[in-house]
Amino acid sequence: MQTLTVRLKLHRPTLAKQRLYRELTSRTTALANSLVAAGRPRGLTSKTAKHYAPAPMPAVVVCQALRDVAAARRVGRFRVLPPCFNNQSLRLAKTGGFWTASFPTHIGRVRVPVAATERQTTILSQLGPAVKQGAAKLYEQRGRWYLALSITVKPAPRAGAKMVGIDLGLRNLAVANCEGETLFFSGDQAAYVRRRMANLRRRMGRAKAPRAIKRMKDKEQRWMRNLDHRISKAVVDWCLARGVGTIRMEDLEGIRLRRRRDRRDRGRSLHNWSFHRLQSFIAYKANLAGIKVEWAVPTNTSRVCPACGSRAKENRSGIRFRCKTCGHCGHADAIAALNISKAISGLAAA
Numbered sequence: 001m002q003t004l005t006v007r008l009k010l011h012r013p014t015l016a017k018q019r020l021y022r023e024l025t026s027r028t029t030a031l032a033n034s035l036v037a038a039g040r041p042r043g044l045t046s047k048t049a050k051h052y053a054p055a056p057m058p059a060v061v062v063c064q065a066l067r068d069v070a071a072a073r074r075v076g077r078f079r080v081l082p083p084c085f086n087n088q089s090l091r092l093a094k095t096g097g098f099w100t101a102s103f104p105t106h107i108g109r110v111r112v113p114v115a116a117t118e119r120q121t122t123i124l125s126q127l128g129p130a131v132k133q134g135a136a137k138l139y140e141q142r143g144r145w146y147l148a149l150s151i152t153v154k155p156a157p158r159a160g161a162k163m164v165g166i167d168l169g170l171r172n173l174a175v176a177n178c179e180g181e182t183l184f185f186s187g188d189q190a191a192y193v194r195r196r197m198a199n200l201r202r203r204m205g206r207a208k209a210p211r212a213i214k215r216m217k218d219k220e221q222r223w224m225r226n227l228d229h230r231i232s233k234a235v236v237d238w239c240l241a242r243g244v245g246t247i248r249m250e251d252l253e254g255i256r257l258r259r260r261r262d263r264r265d266r267g268r269s270l271h272n273w274s275f276h277r278l279q280s281f282i283a284y285k286a287n288l289a290g291i292k293v294e295w296a297v298p299t300n301t302s303r304v305c306p307a308c309g310s311r312a313k314e315n316r317s318g319i320r321f322r323c324k325t326c327g328h329c330g331h332a333d334a335i336a337a338l339n340i341s342k343a344i345s346g347l348a349a350a
């Protein structure tokens with residue numbers, strides 16, 4: 001099961017609509033804060049909880065706010081709690097070439113157009129039993145309004161028997177290995193873009209331009225995110241063309257928790273956040289395509305010889321892998337990907 005959030009931008013809400021959304025947000029926030037102030041009373045329903053709201057609110061929004069307050073046990077005061085709609089109250093529909101969202105507010109249901117990207121349109125048109133719509137939050141960010149829609153993709157295993165391992169790194173962002181056949185995504189371009197952006201930011205820093213710097217950071221983030229989308233799509237297409245049934249990736253969550261790491265892992269843990277996104281994009285697209293995803297324990301994947309099975313730290317030097325025992329040679333990242341496909345240290349608990 002793979003969960004992801006789709007951020008749908010509402011298409012140019014009128015000032016009246018924006019006022020409506022803001023009012024609903026402030027009522028939701030006030031409800032949450034008065035629940036906290038009342039000591040988080042238990043056993044409330046949407047009917048009994050609405051007495052804590054300063055003004056009328058839709059029952060579903062009250063219900064979701066109750067859940068949000070219960071989940072954020074440590075929050076003493078909510079600065080903003082966005083109104084949230086469950087999958088029954090938020091309705092998405094395609095009318096003509098446009099997607100619209102409709103949801104309840106304190107003055108009744110509204111239907112608004114959504115500015116969905118091509119990628120989002122593909123996801124929205126797949127909504128159904130295999131791609132499930134979850135809850136959605138309505139929020140504002142820098143003058144624009146969005147619905148953060150959570151979506152769950154149910155994996156549908158395909159008949160394909162082949163196994164692919166994917167190694168992630170900085171030199172090569174991703175290396176896929178399917179029984180010896182490899183696919184590389186160099187990290188050079190990403191490194192170049194990040195260096196160039198960092199230089200620009202440094203220069204702007206001297207000119208004291210915090211807003212411009214923020215814009216630059218956002219731009220870099222969008223660029224990286226788009227790159228992750230491109231890589232994950234290419235990986236999954238490559239797997240589909242080869243009749244792959246299972247993709248294996250390293251369980252990096254495990255690395256973060258482990259104290260002792262080898263050097264390679266330590267270098268990567270700094271960037272785990274971005275690997276996590278690339279992994280989740282690959283996993284989600286693979287699930288949509290009917291490819292199973294498994295998580296391998298990352299220990300020793302760069303040290304074990306795939307030919308003779310001997311393990312030595314010295315087997316690897318930089319991008320070269322050369323087995324000290326049998327002399328087997330290869331590209332270090334490709335060999336790591338092969339070892340991941342074999343899950344040489346076992347599979348992580350799902």
Ligand SMILES: [Zn+2]
Nearest residue numbers: 305308323326
């Ligand atoms: Zn060997």
